[in-house]
Amino acid sequence: MVPRPFRLLSKRHDTHDTVTLELEPTDGVPLAFKAGQFTMLHAFGIGEVPISISGSPVVEGPLVHTIRNVGGVTRTLVEAEPGVEFGVRGPFGTSWDVSDGKGGDVVIITGGIGLAPLRPAILEVLAERDQYDRVTLLYGARTPDDILFGDELRRWADLNGIAVEVTVDSAAPGWKGRVGFVTQLISRVSFDPAHTLALVCGPEVMMRACVTELRQRGVPAGAMRLSMERSMKCGIGLCGHCQLRELFICVDGPVLTYERLAPLMQKWEL
């Protein structure tokens, strides 16, 4: 429960409200993690928030977090300059286990900041690209200016044989890309539903709509993995802040199969 001190090495502005931070442990011991896990990131004297790890799980390096400024602790994190120290607890939670998709197709569907928790899974797939059949990334953003990792999206598509399809909710005239909701992309891409692993991350309403489309295409509930967002506090399943009926999202999640989540996702009381 005691945070490890990490120092901010670098900060990259991804969009007007989102940055990617690289942090190094002051004790020199790197933080091993699995794609999909999160840490509790502590701004000393301010507070602590759960943030998904957005770096590569297969290349040893700094701890990478992509953070959106939604006020409070996140504002402090986003506005910090290199040299500042933060506390880090974790990593916590379950992973995408994307290697289960080897030998088949992988469909990754995400919206908004949800691309950040999926970036480690994408990098894991890319590290062994030949082990997977068709790999597709469907990404929805609010506007063209809100598209995360734009250069990487192009690189993944150009060099690594990933079908990358991007759409935005709205755009000004002159935008040459797609406008529409991310679910509208699902019917346009090719995959073998019986041999597909689907990874979905984004706002819960978006994930429910995606699941409906994927089920119509014939993807089994057990082959759909969703990353759930709840108010994680302790990170170790004790405090109950992130409880979803019998689940504690910080330890049983955040990544869960739709098979497990289906009875829980449409209950207003949860």
Added chain:
Amino acid sequence: MDTIKEIKDYLPEHPFFKGLDPDLIAFLAGCAHNVHFKDGEILFKEGGNADTFYVVRKGRVAIQVHHPAGGGSILDTVDAGGVVGWTWLIPPYKWIFDATASEDTSAVAFDGACLRKKCEDDPAVGYALMKRVTVVMYERLEAARLRLLDLYGAGA
């Protein structure tokens, strides 16, 4: 005649017509011709006569609305495999948005009045066509409602 034959061959492969009776497709193809738009070319403008139904074969079409301040917004885009325009079905048959090619685009253009006449003359044709148009309208409405939630916004 060559053009009609080519359209008849193509239409069964298009998602909008897939599974439709080939004779019916051939019957409808009599209302159609091929059109091509260069990047930036306007398909139709708000307020104009909605006399065409476009079946997009290649490229991308942006459905736009003009703002009084001189700007505008793209409300939707339609790619190959999609269709543009259902106002030809709904009185008073006037376009309510603009449509512009976002890239070089090819489409099959159906004459709206011709299609309406075939639908009026044979309700079975009208029902078959209406079911497909309704699916397109439903999908666009659902997507528009989800986007209205501004799910990726800071308050979401």
